[in-house]
Amino acid sequence: MDSRQFWDARYREKPGSWGEDPNIFLTEIELGGLSTAVDLAGGNGRNSLWLASNGLRVENVDISPVALEQFLERAERSGVSHLCSTVAADATEAAFSFSPDLLVIAYLQLEKDQLAQAITNAIGQLKAGATVLGVWHAVENLERGFGGPPNKEVLVSEDQLRELVADYQWSDLEIKNRLRVVQTDEGDKVAIDVVLFGHLAV
Numbered sequence: 001m002d003s004r005q006f007w008d009a010r011y012r013e014k015p016g017s018w019g020e021d022p023n024i025f026l027t028e029i030e031l032g033g034l035s036t037a038v039d040l041a042g043g044n045g046r047n048s049l050w051l052a053s054n055g056l057r058v059e060n061v062d063i064s065p066v067a068l069e070q071f072l073e074r075a076e077r078s079g080v081s082h083l084c085s086t087v088a089a090d091a092t093e094a095a096f097s098f099s100p101d102l103l104v105i106a107y108l109q110l111e112k113d114q115l116a117q118a119i120t121n122a123i124g125q126l127k128a129g130a131t132v133l134g135v136w137h138a139v140e141n142l143e144r145g146f147g148g149p150p151n152k153e154v155l156v157s158e159d160q161l162r163e164l165v166a167d168y169q170w171s172d173l174e175i176k177n178r179l180r181v182v183q184t185d186e187g188d189k190v191a192i193d194v195v196l197f198g199h200l201a202v
Protein backbone atom coordinates (compact mmCIF):
# COMPACT_ATOMS: atom_id res chain seq x y z
CA MET A 1 0.00 0.00 0.00
CA ASP A 2 1.49 3.37 -0.96
CA SER A 3 1.16 6.54 1.07
CA ARG A 4 -1.89 7.84 -0.79
CA GLN A 5 -3.73 4.53 -0.33
CA PHE A 6 -2.74 4.43 3.34
CA TRP A 7 -4.09 7.92 4.05
CA ASP A 8 -7.21 7.42 1.90
CA ALA A 9 -8.05 4.30 3.91
CA ARG A 10 -7.39 6.13 7.17
CA TYR A 11 -9.77 8.98 6.25
CA ARG A 12 -12.47 6.56 5.09
CA GLU A 13 -12.25 4.64 8.37
CA LYS A 14 -11.76 7.52 10.79
CA PRO A 15 -12.69 10.87 9.30
CA GLY A 16 -12.82 12.42 12.78
CA SER A 17 -9.22 11.55 13.69
CA TRP A 18 -7.97 15.13 14.11
CA GLY A 19 -11.17 16.61 15.52
CA GLU A 20 -12.99 19.79 14.62
CA ASP A 21 -10.82 22.37 16.33
CA PRO A 22 -7.84 24.04 14.67
CA ASN A 23 -4.36 23.39 15.95
CA ILE A 24 -3.72 25.49 19.05
CA PHE A 25 -0.52 27.01 17.64
CA LEU A 26 -2.34 28.13 14.50
CA THR A 27 -4.87 30.03 16.60
CA GLU A 28 -2.02 32.01 18.20
CA ILE A 29 -1.11 33.63 14.87
CA GLU A 30 -2.08 37.25 14.29
CA LEU A 31 -4.04 36.99 11.03
CA GLY A 32 -4.31 40.73 10.38
CA GLY A 33 -2.73 41.55 7.02
CA LEU A 34 -2.89 37.93 5.80
CA SER A 35 -5.25 37.19 2.89
CA THR A 36 -4.16 33.83 1.52
CA ALA A 37 -2.87 30.55 2.93
CA VAL A 38 -1.67 27.15 1.85
CA ASP A 39 -2.34 24.34 4.30
CA LEU A 40 0.21 21.71 3.28
CA ALA A 41 -0.86 18.19 4.26
CA GLY A 42 -4.07 19.80 5.46
CA GLY A 43 -5.97 16.50 5.60
CA ASN A 44 -9.74 16.89 5.88
CA GLY A 45 -9.23 20.47 6.75
CA ARG A 46 -9.72 21.52 10.37
CA ASN A 47 -7.01 24.19 9.96
CA SER A 48 -8.06 25.25 6.46
CA LEU A 49 -11.66 25.63 7.63
CA TRP A 50 -10.58 27.82 10.53
CA LEU A 51 -8.51 30.02 8.21
CA ALA A 52 -11.40 30.31 5.72
CA SER A 53 -13.83 31.11 8.52
CA ASN A 54 -11.46 33.98 9.36
CA GLY A 55 -11.75 35.25 5.79
CA LEU A 56 -8.55 33.87 4.23
CA ARG A 57 -8.53 32.25 0.83
CA VAL A 58 -7.02 28.84 1.53
CA GLU A 59 -5.62 26.00 -0.55
CA ASN A 60 -5.42 22.58 1.08
CA VAL A 61 -2.65 20.51 -0.50
CA ASP A 62 -2.70 16.85 0.51
CA ILE A 63 -1.74 13.47 -0.90
CA SER A 64 -5.15 11.99 -0.04
CA PRO A 65 -8.02 12.75 -2.46
CA VAL A 66 -10.42 11.24 0.11
CA ALA A 67 -9.30 13.76 2.75
CA LEU A 68 -9.70 16.62 0.29
CA GLU A 69 -13.20 15.47 -0.67
CA GLN A 70 -14.14 15.43 3.02
CA PHE A 71 -12.63 18.90 3.39
CA LEU A 72 -14.67 20.32 0.52
CA GLU A 73 -17.87 18.81 1.98
CA ARG A 74 -17.06 20.42 5.35
CA ALA A 75 -16.33 23.74 3.65
CA GLU A 76 -19.68 23.57 1.86
CA ARG A 77 -21.51 22.85 5.13
CA SER A 78 -19.67 25.74 6.82
CA GLY A 79 -20.49 28.20 4.04
CA VAL A 80 -16.84 28.92 3.19
CA SER A 81 -16.39 26.82 0.05
CA HIS A 82 -15.98 29.96 -2.10
CA LEU A 83 -12.69 30.54 -0.20
CA CYS A 84 -11.37 26.99 -0.51
CA SER A 85 -9.42 25.12 -3.15
CA THR A 86 -7.51 21.84 -3.16
CA VAL A 87 -4.50 20.24 -4.77
CA ALA A 88 -4.12 16.47 -4.54
CA ALA A 89 -0.37 15.99 -4.69
CA ASP A 90 2.71 14.79 -2.88
CA ALA A 91 4.17 17.56 -0.71
CA THR A 92 7.63 16.89 -2.09
CA GLU A 93 6.60 18.18 -5.53
CA ALA A 94 3.18 19.83 -5.21
CA ALA A 95 2.57 23.04 -7.16
CA PHE A 96 0.37 25.55 -5.32
CA SER A 97 -2.04 27.51 -7.50
CA PHE A 98 -1.02 30.80 -5.83
CA SER A 99 1.81 32.11 -3.72
CA PRO A 100 0.32 32.46 -0.23
CA ASP A 101 0.89 34.98 2.57
CA LEU A 102 0.82 32.11 5.06
CA LEU A 103 2.12 28.54 4.84
CA VAL A 104 0.85 26.06 7.42
CA ILE A 105 2.33 22.57 7.74
CA ALA A 106 0.77 20.59 10.58
CA TYR A 107 1.92 17.06 11.40
CA LEU A 108 3.29 16.13 7.99
CA GLN A 109 4.90 12.79 8.83
CA LEU A 110 7.74 12.16 6.41
CA GLU A 111 11.22 10.74 6.79
CA LYS A 112 14.02 13.27 6.90
CA ASP A 113 14.98 13.42 3.20
CA GLN A 114 11.40 13.63 2.05
CA LEU A 115 10.59 16.24 4.66
CA ALA A 116 13.54 18.31 3.46
CA GLN A 117 12.21 18.06 -0.11
CA ALA A 118 8.71 19.05 0.98
CA ILE A 119 9.97 22.08 2.91
CA THR A 120 12.23 23.18 0.03
CA ASN A 121 9.39 22.78 -2.44
CA ALA A 122 6.93 24.73 -0.27
CA ILE A 123 9.18 27.60 0.79
CA GLY A 124 10.29 28.00 -2.82
CA GLN A 125 6.70 28.94 -3.69
CA LEU A 126 6.34 31.64 -1.05
CA LYS A 127 6.63 35.37 -1.49
CA ALA A 128 9.10 37.52 0.42
CA GLY A 129 7.83 38.26 3.92
CA ALA A 130 5.51 35.24 4.02
CA THR A 131 4.53 33.80 7.39
CA VAL A 132 5.38 30.15 8.05
CA LEU A 133 3.97 27.90 10.76
CA GLY A 134 5.15 24.30 10.98
CA VAL A 135 4.15 21.82 13.67
CA TRP A 136 5.43 18.28 14.07
CA HIS A 137 5.33 15.59 16.71
CA ALA A 138 8.65 16.07 18.49
CA VAL A 139 11.13 13.25 18.84
CA GLU A 140 10.77 13.59 22.64
CA ASN A 141 7.08 12.73 22.31
CA LEU A 142 7.94 9.08 21.75
CA GLU A 143 9.17 8.58 25.32
CA ARG A 144 7.45 11.34 27.26
CA GLY A 145 4.44 12.60 25.32
CA PHE A 146 0.93 11.53 24.38
CA GLY A 147 -0.15 10.24 20.97
CA GLY A 148 1.70 10.77 17.73
CA PRO A 149 3.25 8.12 15.52
CA PRO A 150 5.39 5.41 17.15
CA ASN A 151 7.84 5.58 14.22
CA LYS A 152 10.91 7.59 15.24
CA GLU A 153 11.83 8.19 11.58
CA VAL A 154 8.96 10.65 11.16
CA LEU A 155 9.45 12.46 14.45
CA VAL A 156 11.30 15.77 14.34
CA SER A 157 13.82 17.48 16.60
CA GLU A 158 14.47 21.20 17.06
CA ASP A 159 18.02 20.77 15.68
CA GLN A 160 16.84 18.82 12.63
CA LEU A 161 14.34 21.54 11.81
CA ARG A 162 16.91 24.30 12.26
CA GLU A 163 19.17 22.49 9.81
CA LEU A 164 16.33 22.02 7.31
CA VAL A 165 15.53 25.74 7.12
CA ALA A 166 19.03 27.14 7.58
CA ASP A 167 19.47 28.02 3.89
CA TYR A 168 16.60 30.52 3.87
CA GLN A 169 16.70 34.18 4.89
CA TRP A 170 14.32 34.90 7.75
CA SER A 171 13.39 38.21 9.27
CA ASP A 172 12.45 36.27 12.39
CA LEU A 173 12.39 32.58 13.20
CA GLU A 174 11.61 30.60 16.32
CA ILE A 175 11.90 26.81 16.59
CA LYS A 176 11.09 25.21 19.90
CA ASN A 177 9.35 22.33 21.58
CA ARG A 178 5.91 23.23 22.91
CA LEU A 179 3.49 21.29 25.09
CA ARG A 180 -0.05 20.69 23.87
CA VAL A 181 -2.88 19.48 26.10
CA VAL A 182 -5.01 16.71 24.58
CA GLN A 183 -8.40 15.95 26.10
CA THR A 184 -9.12 12.22 26.28
CA ASP A 185 -11.71 9.97 27.94
CA GLU A 186 -9.08 9.30 30.63
CA GLY A 187 -8.50 12.98 31.29
CA ASP A 188 -6.02 15.51 29.95
CA LYS A 189 -2.76 14.26 28.43
CA VAL A 190 0.23 16.26 27.27
CA ALA A 191 1.83 15.96 23.84
CA ILE A 192 5.21 17.41 22.88
CA ASP A 193 5.28 19.20 19.53
CA VAL A 194 8.11 21.00 17.80
CA VAL A 195 6.87 24.30 16.43
CA LEU A 196 8.46 26.50 13.77
CA PHE A 197 7.15 30.04 13.42
CA GLY A 198 8.72 32.82 11.40
CA HIS A 199 8.64 35.25 8.51
CA LEU A 200 10.75 35.07 5.39
CA ALA A 201 12.92 38.12 4.88
CA VAL A 202 11.53 40.85 2.63
Ligand SMILES: C[S@@+](CC[C@H](N)C(=O)[O-])C[C@H]1O[C@@H](n2cnc3c(N)ncnc32)[C@H](O)[C@@H]1O
Pocket residue numbers: 003007018023040041042043044045046047061062063064067089090091092105106107108109110
Ligand atom coordinates in the same frame (compact mmCIF):
# COMPACT_ATOMS: atom_id res chain seq x y z
C1 LIG B 1 -1.58 13.59 10.81
S1 LIG B 1 -2.41 14.13 9.36
C2 LIG B 1 -2.54 15.88 9.67
C3 LIG B 1 -3.64 16.54 8.90
C4 LIG B 1 -3.80 18.05 9.14
N1 LIG B 1 -2.59 18.78 8.86
C5 LIG B 1 -4.23 18.33 10.56
O1 LIG B 1 -3.42 18.78 11.35
O2 LIG B 1 -5.43 18.09 10.84
C6 LIG B 1 -1.12 14.02 8.14
C7 LIG B 1 -1.57 14.42 6.74
O3 LIG B 1 -0.46 14.38 5.87
C8 LIG B 1 -0.89 13.92 4.61
N2 LIG B 1 0.30 13.42 3.90
C9 LIG B 1 1.05 12.36 4.22
N3 LIG B 1 2.08 12.24 3.35
C10 LIG B 1 1.96 13.26 2.48
C11 LIG B 1 2.72 13.69 1.36
N4 LIG B 1 3.81 13.04 0.96
N5 LIG B 1 2.32 14.78 0.69
C12 LIG B 1 1.18 15.45 1.07
N6 LIG B 1 0.43 15.09 2.12
C13 LIG B 1 0.81 14.02 2.82
C14 LIG B 1 -1.93 12.86 4.94
O4 LIG B 1 -2.80 12.58 3.90
C15 LIG B 1 -2.62 13.51 6.14
O5 LIG B 1 -3.72 14.27 5.73
